[in-house]
Amino acid sequence: MTQAFRIDNGGLVDREKKLSFKFNGKTYFGYQGDTLASALLANGVHLVGRSFKYHRPRGFFGAGVDEPYAVVQLYRNGETEPNVKATEQELFEGLEAKSVNCWPSVNFDIGAINNFLRIFLPAGFYYKTFMWPKSFWYRIYEPFIRKAAGLGVASTKHDKERYEHKYEYCDLLIAGSGPSGLASAYAAAKNGAKVILAEDKPRFGGSLLTSDVNIGNQSGKDWAEGIIAELKTMPNVVVKNRSQIFGYYDHNMLVMSEKVSDHLPSTKKYHPNKRLWYIRAKEVLISSGSIERPIVFGNNDTPGVMLSSAAKEYLKVYGVLVGRKPLVFTNNDSGYETAIEFKKHGVDPIVLDSRKNPESEIIDEAKNLGINIKNSYVVVAAQGYKKVKSADIANISEDKKQLGKIENIQCDCICVSGFWTPTIHLASQSGNKTKFKEEIDAFVPGQSKQNEITLGAANGVFSLEETLKTSFTAGSELSKKITKNDYKIAIPNVVEKKSSQHDKFWCVPLPKGKNYKRFLDFQNDVAVSDVEIALREGYRSIEHVKRYTTLGMATDQGKTSNLNGLQLVSEIENKVVPAVGHTTFRPPYTPVSIGAIVGREVGKHSKPTRKSPMHLWHEKNNAVFVDAGVWLRPRYYRRGNENLFEGSKREAKNVRTNVGVCDVTTLGKIDIKGPDAAELLNRVYTNAWLKLPVGKARYGVMLREDGIVMDDGTTTRISENHYHMTTTTAQAANVLSHLEYYLQLVWPELNVNVVSTTEQWAGAAIAGPKSRDLLQKLFPNSDVSNEGLPFMGYMEGDLFGVKARIYRISFSGELAYEVNVESDYGNFMWEKIIEAGEEFNIQPYGTEALSTLRIEMGHVAGSELDGRTIPFDNALEGLVSKKKDFIGKRSLQRSAFIAEDRQRIVGVVPLDKQTSIPEGSHLVKDDKAPLPNPKLGHISASCWSVEYDNPFSLAILKDGKNMIGQKLFAMSPLKNKVIPVEIVSSHYVDPKGERVRS
């Protein structure tokens, strides 16, 4: 294929580097420096897709971020990405893209039948039609909408690309590298400020790349290149292209998406695909420019109808003619600039100007070049289905209500200019209250809320001279405040052509007897008639009109449609545009890849994995791990073909008969020191702590101020003013914050320090009737007899040269000890325990056996301390002091907490002694009662009792105290089970607690 629409010379593409690419399976050629859009246009391809709702043929409307519909599915290096704008995607060798919204092909699309049915698809169609019958929604309507809608298909494969996040701080962040961005960046940089200049396009310069101006005796483009080159050499400046600032958040935090690799055939090794920058700026200068807005006329969505600025950009930047018979339709001077460019390249355009007698330097130049200009003329409708073939044009009356005789003229593209809309998205996101500027028929930023200022065209200033002056000044002044430097800049001379006033005209009336679709929003297929329907049906607020018609929604965010939509509402409602107001601009300004937002937090990086020092040993010994918060803990150690049930039963039984060892490193540990440590514990725990002797441990329960149990654990008095607190694995961080809160804010007079030592200690629980024998073997020089180290006693010991702390505490209900050593010796300790324990038939046990052991004993854990229970509910009221005050005590007087039939922990055994009761089952009196069956309680934890060899569960049951011996039903609708059960004591094994003291 030849590039038939590429001019011989001109443009900024590199003609030495020819690239091949595929679009809808067909191979084409373009040049390095092209976008997919410019390369397709160079090959005369205008048909890129089908529209969202009516599946009408769609081409290119813009040349960059303003493009509403040239969205393609991109294939790159074995990956696919939906929702890629052809006008933003840079061409690379081997690029492949496909049209979206069409089946079976862009040229023959079955969905286009919607176009002929469009009378049935007006505004609110989905809301009205798909409402009933309700049962149709999932089966019929939703699949239909999903298939018909959408802007491409997300890949279901794992994304091989890498994405990075970066945090950055700067004095001035400048969004956009047009004349205002360059001038302000330069001035600030010269004052030594730390500057970040961001440009979303590959090339810097913004409008200077396409406008015919001179700055300081150079072309605008050359001036821009010079400034950028100098900025790049300055160490205090970061200059970024392909980087879109898409969101402005609180406290001058902006987020920018940098396309690092999208323009390359594949991502370089060690490079990310995209980088997301979180930038905290002292000052923000918004120089995001403006977007040309369309004039609305019949069939204005036909491929070949595009913004005049886009046609100019394709010609000046890419050397591509969008047509050989162009028609320019304008209400201001910008259209003439495009016409002049065409003429300079040997193409004869016709200019239709809606104004009667416009006069300006630009118009004079066009006249001098001999361009055919028709004043008071408009395009009534574009003709042609897949491409513009001709245009119906007519004279228009001065009041813009009456059309003259319709004439049809041949053309192959219609370049339209309805004047300019400042890009105020970022300013609006920052909280700036925008205001309507009559002279330009558009909104501009008003009073700043954060440290932001908007300059140049984004602020509605279209004179280059004024833009440069204000921007140099703003850059100087803002940076001077920060750096105290005051570099004087000579503002360069500017040569630009003066423009005349634009015409406040935006929509061509329909000729008699014709009902052409006149589109406002090209991406969402919203036409003038849709907005008319919405208003007729009573929608008044612009926010409601937006949602009912989808005007200005989706990825386009109304970039080209916003103001024309407002003009229409204001006309019908007979209100001025500022009274109609605009919809809220929300981030992101342009679509951002989910991958970029997620960054590196994928797979194992999504959260840290904490492992105990004995983790490798567990792995080597066939541990099956389970997530416990961010910790990995052995659930059981598999032997042969054992399953979880068999393995955990074996391990639990071995603890009850011999001795087991469990890794308890994950338990939260807090070191508490200071003369008031005992007083703190006394206030934090429900029981008394002032008289705990040195060398003793005590079990404690702590409450929240609302009386609910927060956590439990043992705390040991290591020495006079030194305590070691343990918390549950899950609550470790919360308990530390809780203690810090009271020490720092409520009782600062207490002289106590707390610090987390969870990671400083490795812990092993040694449990079972033979645990003392094992301990004696491990600590031959210590007296670990029942007298030497009684229940709840503490001592220090020497473990083959390693200092160890030995606590006689038990969670399993057996005679048990917990040994702690410094983390680095954790594995040493573990191996010694296993080695010494061999003669006692030691087995390591995991969390599943640990659960079994504690459930049988009626010891509570997280499933009972679930943020809904008080001490009484857990049969812990014996630990609640009546004498002293403590956190949450006053709440325990609440009437619900002292009710006679208050819920309480009980044991539950199935009557058949066979059927395990699913956790979460509800306990009910009558399994046949009508729904909702009154719930008396729920199963909190279940196990297979190794002591009695039958299922056993714990439950929190209403009036549990008086329910022992009752027969109820455990119902699990989830597992479809109804199990007759008997309520028993929660202390199923060793109810007197003799074993722990033996």
Added chain:
Amino acid sequence: MLYINCPHCGMRSQNEFSYGGDASVKRPELNKEISDKEWDDFVYNRKSLRGKHLELWQHISGCRQWIKVERDTATHEIFKTFKADEEVA
């Protein structure tokens, strides 16, 4: 994301902090008889102000100090921050 001036560490992003609620709430003294209403007010009842609000934050991924932050709940403007024991002017 808010930008909070920790009086101990300096300007830090919000993701280093955790929120701790209304800082004007005073815990009743220990061992003091108080009415149900007073206790309920302390535990549950908050004004949920629109506008200037004195609140607690903990610099949880930093110095771990609890600090007081005077913030506008509608605009997110932060006027001043205080150490835990600092008098709020």
